[in-house]
């Protein structure tokens with residue numbers, strides 16, 4: 001596709017987004033949005049008849065990654081095997097707590113025998129004093145600001161679209177409103193393309209998955225049939241099912257530090273499935289290994305973002321299982337977004353009880369390195385371990401345990417201590433934090449809320465992390481709410497006019513200069529007009545005179561000649577008309593009732609005047 005066509009799109013899109021973010025924040029200050037993150041999402045399904053559709057040049061790659069463990073030192077690409085499960089046991093009244101309180105699970109998995117110590121520690125960490133209300137308020141404001149950084153498109157529930165209309169021309173392929181652009185990445189199951197959404201004029205990352213190849217690959221590599229009485233674990237799903245699980249998980253998530261799944265285009269008559277993600281401009285945080293790791297200050301910022309995203313995930317009862325730098329994407333505003341939920345699991349109760357291995361070998365926790373399906377380990381603790389390896393890798397430029405052979409790597413992860421190189425120099429506080437997250441025994445490993453209070457993370461209390469409440473009780477806005485709150489605003493002069501009317505508490509045009517206009521323009525209140533299709537924004541005096549002279553009688557004609565682009569304004573307002581042959585009535589206008597604020601009132605970006 002010609003870059004000359006795309007370039008203007010890219011430029012205009014990014015400047016548009018930048019401009020409107022600020023405006024959105026201002027608009028949203030007037031809106032109160034209060035729904036809970038766990039609410040069920042609306043699904044918009046279209047029901048047209050489908051037509052078969054092939055997508056040349058977008059075939060998913062044929063890698064089977066994710067089905068087998070891969071090379072031991074392939075620490076930054078591809079995921080491990082997926083013979084694993086999350087269990088939905090042990091709900092309890094003190095659910096907020098930790099994986100430590102799951103003493104039964106920890107006991108099974110622990111390679112030490114200090115159970116008593118663990119239990120004591122467990123109760124100690126339960127004494128987690130709540131943040132002061134003042135703190136919470138400030139954190140909430142910060143976080144809401146963060147959330148408002150998201151375009152409303154990213155706050156909507158994921159759209160499921162079952163009809164994909166493909167159009168091809170010389171320059172591009174279009175899937176519904178998405179114009180496919182260049183390839184931006186390749187994963188185990190498919191390619192990722194940049195896509196331009198003609199409706200909202202934003203860029204998205206479109207993951208293209210070949211459904212047939214996914215199933216075929218699975219057929220080639222699936223394990224041999226069960227022998228004797230040993231059943232094949234029912235949790236071993238084919239990649240298509242895994243993608244479906246990923247979609248189900250992603251649909252629930254709306255957080256500034258989690259990459260948003262905006263839509264899924266899944267036409268039953270189409271070989272391809274398309275996942276439309278928020279486009280994260282700067283891609284991965286860091287490619288490993290690298291000679292240029294991050295300085296501590298940058299790592300600090302990125303780590304805190306990741307921590308917020310992970311806390312939100314765990315709060316939503318999801319374990320990621322593949323936290324690593326290449327799954328942390330960096331936005332243009334330097335915000336980290338957790339991506340790739342291919343091996344994630346949902347759980348019920350306080351933690352995910354996992355068996356088997358999943359994720360990337362070099363980032364796997366020691367307790368996860370067993371194929372024994374009778375041994376469960378904590379999903380949350382595994383995520384903390386991976387986060388610890390990630391933090392180490394960010395500041396050192398490589399992972400702490402490396403080996404060409406997977407068995408040897410496993411051995412190192414289980415037995416070797418974490419060592420820091422001489423260079424780059426790492427502060428003692430950071431080393432201590434990393435070591436706390438990389439405790440071999442999950443029972444002794446730092447927990448998420450402890451990490452949030454760590455001195456390196458909080459800069460000795462100077463930069464406290466937001467509370468779980470502030471981070472996780474985020475506002476989500478339903479499709480319906482956004483649709484209902486969209487105002488079509490034709491122009492800035494209209495806004496000014498309406499505002500001025502509000503100030504004067506009169507519907508008369510405050511800018512009308514009777515003398516100059518020769519008294520020719522009058523406002524006429526239209527009873528109970530909410531959506532007046534004939535409304536035309538006021539003309540300047542000169543244009544009004546001109547219009548009058550041209551003999552135009554009604555707004556419709558004016559609309560055609562003066563403002564062909566004018567659209568209805570969704571405000572109760574009188575129409576403006578010109579004096580006709582019979583003149584006008586100069587009645588006093590009643591005071592307009594105040595317009596009550598609407599909950600979650602947010603205009604879509606594209607409707608905000610530039």
Ligand SMILES: Nc1ncnc2c1ncn2[C@@H]1O[C@H](COP(=O)(O)OP(=O)(O)OP(=O)(O)O)[C@@H](O)[C@H]1O
Nearest residue numbers: 078184185186187188192205277278279280283340
């Ligand atoms: N939302 C996004 N915005 C920008 N780039 C993205 C986005 N999602 C993915 N990419 C790019 O596409 C690449 C492939 O992503 P994908 O999630 O398919 O696979 P992966 O995570 O790299 O691999 P695997 O699925 O094997 O773990 C990423 O490495 C990233 O560079």
